[in-house]
Amino acid sequence: MAIFSVYVVNKAGGLIYQLDSYAPRAEAEKTFSYPLDLLLKLHDERVLVAFGQRDGIRVGHAVLAINGTDVNGKYTADGKEVLEYLGNPANYPVSIRFGRPRLTSNEKLMLASMFHSLFAIGSQLSPEQGSSGIEMLETDTFKLHCFQTLTGIKFVVLADPRQAGIDSLLRKIYEIYSDFALKNPFYSLEMPIRCELFDQNLKLALEVAEKAGTFGPGS
Amino acid sequence: MSRPAHRRPEYHKINKDLFVLTYGALVAQLCKDYEKDEDVNKYLDKMGYGIGTRLVEDFLARSCVRRCHSYSEIVDIIAQVAFKMYLGITPSVTCNNSSRNEFSLILDKNPLAEFVEALPAGRSSLCYCNLVCGIIRGALEMVNLAADVTFLQDRLKGDSVTEIGITFLKKLDEKKCRRKK
Numbered sequence: 145m146a147i148f149s150v151y152v153v154n155k156a157g158g159l160i161y162q163l164d165s166y167a168p169r170a171e172a173e174k175t176f177s178y179p180l181d182l183l184l185k186l187h188d189e190r191v192l193v194a195f196g197q198r199d200g201i202r203v204g205h206a207v208l209a210i211n212g213t214d215v216n217g218k219y220t221a222d223g224k225e226v227l228e229y230l231g232n233p234a235n236y237p238v239s240i241r242f243g244r245p246r247l248t249s250n251e252k253l254m255l256a257s258m259f260h261s262l263f264a265i266g267s268q269l270s271p272e273q274g275s276s277g278i279e280m281l282e283t284d285t286f287k288l289h290c291f292q293t294l295t296g297i298k299f300v301v302l303a304d305p306r307q308a309g310i311d312s313l314l315r316k317i318y319e320i321y322s323d324f325a326l327k328n329p330f331y332s333l334e335m336p337i338r339c340e341l342f343d344q345n346l347k348l349a350l351e352v353a354e355k356a357g358t359f360g361p362g363s
Numbered sequence: 364m365s366r367p368a369h370r371r372p373e374y375h376k377i378n379k380d381l382f383v384l385t386y387g388a389l390v391a392q393l394c395k396d397y398e399k400d401e402d403v404n405k406y407l408d409k410m411g412y413g414i415g416t417r418l419v420e421d422f423l424a425r426s427c428v429r430r431c432h433s434y435s436e437i438v439d440i441i442a443q444v445a446f447k448m449y450l451g452i453t454p455s456v457t458c459n460n461s462s463r464n465e466f467s468l469i470l471d472k473n474p475l476a477e478f479v480e481a482l483p484a485g486r487s488s489l490c491y492c493n494l495v496c497g498i499i500r501g502a503l504e505m506v507n508l509a510a511d512v513t514f515l516q517d518r519l520k521g522d523s524v525t526e527i528g529i530t531f532l533k534k535l536d537e538k539k540c541r542r543k544k
Binding site for chain 2: 319323327333
């Protein structure tokens with residue numbers, strides 16, 4: 145998947161829509177017997193690996209699932225505490241899946257408003273007036289593309305650095321937003337977008353964009 | 364009214380008469396609901412405002428207009444691109460005020476009022492197409508421009524042309540003063 149996520153930020157900096165469309169590749173599932181040779185600790189409502197890196201399981205990875213069922217923060221799906229569960233020899237052998245922890249929706253909200261502030265700073269720093277603001281943020285693993293409309297809504301797409309055609313994708317997302325979110329009479333402006341049609345059409349547009357201009361992995 | 368073909372691969376044609384009839388039914392119902400002309404005008408303007416705040420994004424997404432640098436550019440774009448896209452007409456633009464804040468759009472043909480002969484007796488100050496004023500006002504407000512939009516002349520009231528006046532007021536957001544439509 146060459147396009148990783150889409151964020152839509154309203155005028156006030158609040159996140160009104162978010163879509164993740166990538167499967168994290170760094171996940172490892174292994175069966176363990178008592179005693180567990182990894183040191184786990186609780187951090188920020190998640191159970192993370194503190195020591196004992198091996199076999200694709202790295203320090204900082206979180207416990208994502210136990211015996212196939214996803215864990216809920218620091219509790220298993222049944223409501224028991226993960227650390228307690230793993231401390232009891234009666235529950236072994238157990239299969240645990242580790243991986244890079246996903247962002248919670250609160251974290252995404254915070255990151256979106258932080259980006260909104262950075263965007264405003266970027267526009268003010270500009271030596272010329274009427275700057276477009278941050279258009280692209282580049283790292284070695286992804287590129288963040290941002291498009292701000294004349295009305296102040298920002299569309300942010302995170303994609304593979306080699307993915308082309310994101311500019312037209314951003315325009316297309318703007319069209320889809322104006323069609324399926326705004327023309328829905330029951331959608332209030334600046335509120336979180338909960339429109340099925342918007343989701344479906346956005347996913348279609350992402351697929352089309354990926355096929356059209358990708359040089360990413362797997363192709 | 365049919366939508367312009369470049370918008371989507373398949374486009375739907377809607378009969379213009381259905382649209383005009385719908386608008387007429389709307390105004391007629393409002394007249395039944397409210398005694399005073401000012402109320403009807405006010406509610407038409409309010410409805411138009413809600414439409415304008417949404418329509419502006421559709422307009423900006425589809426027309427690829429660049430950022431404008433003056434009020435006259437903005438009014439030109441409203442007349443030549445927006446009216447053309449949504450109502451199929453191109454009003455002409457005049458500037459009323461020398462301080463460049465008041466403009467007029469002169470419509471020689473008004474599709475919404477095509478089948479209306481004259482306003483009924485007792486409804487002499489009704490602005491039949493006030494929805495359009497509300498739409499323009501809502502759209503401008505979404506790009507941080509406060510404006511007063513009213514009908515200066517109306518063919519339905521006996522004038523020779525239909526004239527919409529746009530007066531730009533102080534900008535809404537001083538900090539974002541460079542962001543104009």
